[in-house]
Amino acid sequence: MDLMESLRARAAADPQRVTFFEGDNPKMMRVVGELSSARLAKCCLVGEDEALHRVAEEVGVDLGGIEVVDVCNEEANEAFACRFEQVPGCPWKPKAIRRHAKRPMDRAFMMQRADETDVAFGGIDCSTGDVITAGQTIVGLADGVDVISSLGICNIPGWEGPEGSLLGFGDAAVCIDPNPEQLASIAIASAETVRALLGWEPRVAMLSYSTDGSAESELVEGVREAVGLVRERRPDLKIDGEFQLDAAIRPDVAAKKVRRDSEVAGRANVLVVPNINVGNIGIKLIQNFAHADAYGPLLQGFRKVVCDCSRSAPVSELVGNVIMSCVRSQALKEG
Numbered sequence: 202m203d204l205m206e207s208l209r210a211r212a213a214a215d216p217q218r219v220t221f222f223e224g225d226n227p228k229m230m231r232v233v234g235e236l237s238s239a240r241l242a243k244c245c246l247v248g249e250d251e252a253l254h255r256v257a258e259e260v261g262v263d264l265g266g267i268e269v270v271d272v273c274n275e276e277a278n279e280a281f282a283c284r285f286e287q288v289p290g291c292p293w294k295p296k297a298i299r300r301h302a303k304r305p306m307d308r309a310f311m312m313q314r315a316d317e318t319d320v321a322f323g324g325i326d327c328s329t330g331d332v333i334t335a336g337q338t339i340v341g342l343a344d345g346v347d348v349i350s351s352l353g354i355c356n357i358p359g360w361e362g363p364e365g366s367l368l369g370f371g372d373a374a375v376c377i378d379p380n381p382e383q384l385a386s387i388a389i390a391s392a393e394t395v396r397a398l399l400g401w402e403p404r405v406a407m408l409s410y411s412t413d414g415s416a417e418s419e420l421v422e423g424v425r426e427a428v429g430l431v432r433e434r435r436p437d438l439k440i441d442g443e444f445q446l447d448a449a450i451r452p453d454v455a456a457k458k459v460r461r462d463s464e465v466a467g468r469a470n471v472l473v474v475p476n477i478n479v480g481n482i483g484i485k486l487i488q489n490f491a492h493a494d495a496y497g498p499l500l501q502g503f504r505k506v507v508c509d510c511s512r513s514a515p516v517s518e519l520v521g522n523v524i525m526s527c528v529r530s531q532a533l534k535e536g
Contacts (some may be wrong), residue, residue: 234262324509351498369471373480374498384427397532406449406469407442441465
């Protein structure tokens with residue numbers, strides 16, 4: 202059973218409630234239709250009722266069994282606003298609550314905060330910045346997290362590592378130029394994401410152009426400092442670096458370059474890059490030259506599962522991202 206087949210089975214075993222705030226986009230409506238017909242998630246659409254039904258009819262999706270939250274329904278909006286006022290740590294005053302409840306993206310996140318849905322999903326039409334800002338304001342950050350980041354799961358044909366053809370890769374999408382403290386948070390969050398999603402024992406390599414002091418610069422020192430911070434905050438995690446890529450993933454190279462005991466060198470299953478330049482280029486290199494599938498980016502660091510999908514992703518990839526989000530939500534509930 203491959204990765205996605207395994208995740209589909211887990212999602213179907215305990216369907217999560219997923220609220221889509223861009224259902225008026227035909228591609229997203231197709232995603233909802235596929236998930237609902239396969240019973241992989243309990244789908245909910247938030248938006249203008251008339252527009253949602255029109256798009257559903259255009260793309261041939263039956264909305265029977267799919268809840269539609271009409272943001273134009275004043276009576277329902279008022280009832281929801283009254284419930285949201287009772288949420289502990291509510292971020293707004295009553296007038297602001299009612300204003301935000303009419304905005305599909307905000308309403309979806311408000312439903313999450315009020316425990317009325319498990320996952321909020323979108324990002325085709327809304328920008329990444331808008332999704333992250335709304336998620337931070339409404340859903341909030343997880344305990345101990347000081348930066349939102351992302352993780353990609355790469356399935357690389359021909360690669361045979363500790364997890365077969367799979368590697369975790371963070372952060373290639375959100376945090377532009379993290380300082381050592383932020384880099385440490387990214388490493389911790391990435392480890393927790395692969396543990397929850399894939400059941401791995403994370404072995405996190407902090408990447409650099411240097412391996413164990415083969416070069417010296419402020420860039421290298423920042424990566425080393427991040428490693429130290431992770432070890433202070435989470436001594437239970439297996440993390441090491443700074444490593445060049447080959448020293449992180451190839452046992453033969455690690456044996457030559459890392460002349461000390463390491464639980465990670467040559468056996469890493471999670472790679473953390475020093476900045477978004479490296480991450481973005483790295484992901485696109487393996488996609489284009491190695492024909493890898495890159496699932497995600499999976500946003501991490503929120504109290505609940507917040508999603509921002511790729512605007513160019515096909516329906517099949519979006520369905521996969523929803524499935525992964527559902528499995529993460531299951532793990533979050535299990536603690």
